[in-house]
Amino acid sequence: MSINILKENNVRNNRLNANALKKVKHISHISHNNENFYTYELIQSIAKFLLDRINIRPKIGIICGSGMGTIADSLTDRHIFPYETIPHFPVSTVPGHEGRLVFGCVNGIPIMCMQGRFHYYEGYPLWKCAMPIRVMKLVGVTHLLATNAAGGLNPDFEVGDIMIIKDHINLMGFAGNNPLLGVNEDRFGPRFPPMNKAYNKKLREAVHGAAKDLNMSSIVKEGVYSVIGGPNFETVAELNMLRICGVDAVGMSTVHEVITAHHCGMTVIAFSLITNKCVTNYDDHSEAKHSEVMEAAAERAPLIRSLVSKIVSYIDENHLICTDEIFSP
Numbered sequence: 001m002s003i004n005i006l007k008e009n010n011v012r013n014n015r016l017n018a019n020a021l022k023k024v025k026h027i028s029h030i031s032h033n034n035e036n037f038y039t040y041e042l043i044q045s046i047a048k049f050l051l052d053r054i055n056i057r058p059k060i061g062i063i064c065g066s067g068m069g070t071i072a073d074s075l076t077d078r079h080i081f082p083y084e085t086i087p088h089f090p091v092s093t094v095p096g097h098e099g100r101l102v103f104g105c106v107n108g109i110p111i112m113c114m115q116g117r118f119h120y121y122e123g124y125p126l127w128k129c130a131m132p133i134r135v136m137k138l139v140g141v142t143h144l145l146a147t148n149a150a151g152g153l154n155p156d157f158e159v160g161d162i163m164i165i166k167d168h169i170n171l172m173g174f175a176g177n178n179p180l181l182g183v184n185e186d187r188f189g190p191r192f193p194p195m196n197k198a199y200n201k202k203l204r205e206a207v208h209g210a211a212k213d214l215n216m217s218s219i220v221k222e223g224v225y226s227v228i229g230g231p232n233f234e235t236v237a238e239l240n241m242l243r244i245c246g247v248d249a250v251g252m253s254t255v256h257e258v259i260t261a262h263h264c265g266m267t268v269i270a271f272s273l274i275t276n277k278c279v280t281n282y283d284d285h286s287e288a289k290h291s292e293v294m295e296a297a298a299e300r301a302p303l304i305r306s307l308v309s310k311i312v313s314y315i316d317e318n319h320l321i322c323t324d325e326i327f328s329p
C-alpha cells in the first residue's frame, strides 16, 4: 500500500472515530457496569414515546446487520427516529450501522426496523445492547428477523452465501455474560428460559422455500453461529477451536438479541451473510477487515432485500402457525 493511501485511510478513520465520539458525547459514562438496569416501566415509557408518534402497529421486527442498512431504506411510508432522539436509547458507533429506528412497511406489512444494532465491544453491557428487543415486544412485535455479517468457518461456505441460523453457541455466556443478567422481570419471561428452540423451525423451512422461489437455493445454507465479544477478529487457534465445536459462522452480535427475544416469547428467525472466509491456516496471509465485510454486504444487498421481503410476507400470511412454540410471558 502506498504512503498516500495509508494517509488517506488514516484521515478517513480519524473522521469516523470523531463522528462516533460526537454521537456518544452526551453519555457521561459508557461502561460494562450492571447498575441502572432498565425497568419494565422504563421500557414501557420508551414504547409509549414511539407509539405516540407513529400510526402503524408493527408485528414484525427487523435488525439490519453490518452494511445491510438498505433493508431499512427500502421500507415504504417511513417514520425515522435517530437513536439519539429516543429517550434512554444508546447510540450506534460502528460504521455500517446508521443508528436509527425506522418504522415503515414491506409489501404493505408494518415493520419496526433497527438500522444499526448495539454490540458489546462498543462499551455497552449486553442487557443494554438488547434493550430495543424489549421495546419491540411492548410495541407489539411478535416476530423478530435478525440479520448479521459473519465470517464463514465451514469450509463449504463461500463469501456471499447466506446461512440460516439453526442454533448458536453463546461463548460470552460461558463466562457468565448474558443479556438476561440481573433480577428477572417475570412480565417479560421466566428466570430460566429454555433455548433449544430459539430459532423457529417452521420459519427456517419457510426461508428455504423463499430461497427456492428466488432461485437462491445454491447460496442459502444452514448452520451454527457463535458470538465472540470482539472487537478484534479471531486468531487462527480460536477459529480452529470453534470449528471443532461445530461452529459454521462467527460474529460479534445477534445472540444477545435472540436470547432476549425468545425469553419474552417472540418467534425468531435469523440469518448470517458470509462476508469473509475465516483464516484457519497459518500459511494463509489474508486478514479479516471490516471494509471487506461492508463491501460483501453491499454486493448482496438486493438479494437480501428480496429474501427479507419474502420472509415478511410469509410471516404475515402464516404467523398463527407459530403460536404453539411461544410461551407467554
Ligand SMILES: O=P(O)(O)O[C@H]1O[C@H](CO)[C@@H](O)[C@H]1O
Binding pocket: 064, 065, 066, 094, 117, 119, 147, 148, 149, 150, 230, 251, 252, 253, 254, 289, 290, 293
Ligand atoms: O454482526 P453485525 O452487526 O452484522 O457485524 C459484524 O461485522 C462487524 C465486524 O466486521 C462486527 O460487528 C460483526 O458482528
